[in-house]
Amino acid sequence: MKNSFDDELLAETTKIYKVFSNPTRVKLLYLLESNEMTVNEIAEKLDLAQSVVSHQLAILREHQLISFNKKGKYVSYTLNDPHILSIIELTFDHVSHVIKHEPHHYNFR
Numbered sequence: 001m002k003n004s005f006d007d008e009l010l011a012e013t014t015k016i017y018k019v020f021s022n023p024t025r026v027k028l029l030y031l032l033e034s035n036e037m038t039v040n041e042i043a044e045k046l047d048l049a050q051s052v053v054s055h056q057l058a059i060l061r062e063h064q065l066i067s068f069n070k071k072g073k074y075v076s077y078t079l080n081d082p083h084i085l086s087i088i089e090l091t092f093d094h095v096s097h098v099i100k101h102e103p104h105h106y107n108f109r
Contacts, residue, residue, distance in 0.1 A: 016084075019063050024048065025056050026088060032066055032079040039075070 019025055027046060031037065037045070043053045057077055060066045067080040079085075097104050 016063060016087075019059060019065065020088065020091070022056065022059075024052070025060060028053075028056055028060060029065060029079060029085060029088070032077055033082065033085060036069065036076045036078040038077075042077070 024046070028042065031042060031045060039050050039053050039057065042048075042057075043050045046053070057066065061068065065079070065081050065084055066077050069076050069078070094104065096102075
């Protein structure tokens with residue numbers, strides 16, 4: 001890692017991690033990885049109210065993680081940035097090691 005930080009880059013990075021702090025948003029990202037879905041379909045699949053799904057989708061759109069496609073009166077959503085799931089997977093791997101009190105096997109330096 002660099003010795004100096006780009007404050008703007010650091011601020012935007014922390015915003016993305018705040019997006020990940022909500023389990024529903026993480027579930028939405030995985031659900032939309034290989035599926036283009038409407039709010040109704042998502043709400044049914046995750047057993048959530050449509051208003052909850054719409055709110056979380058708006059946050060994901062704000063951070064350019066998903067995109068939408070409007071066809072008539074229907075709007076469907078899909079993952080816009082598939083590599084974001086790699087970041088989540090690395091986090092899952094880290095957390096798994098922490099939970100199991102195992103050493104970490106990554107060396108990025």
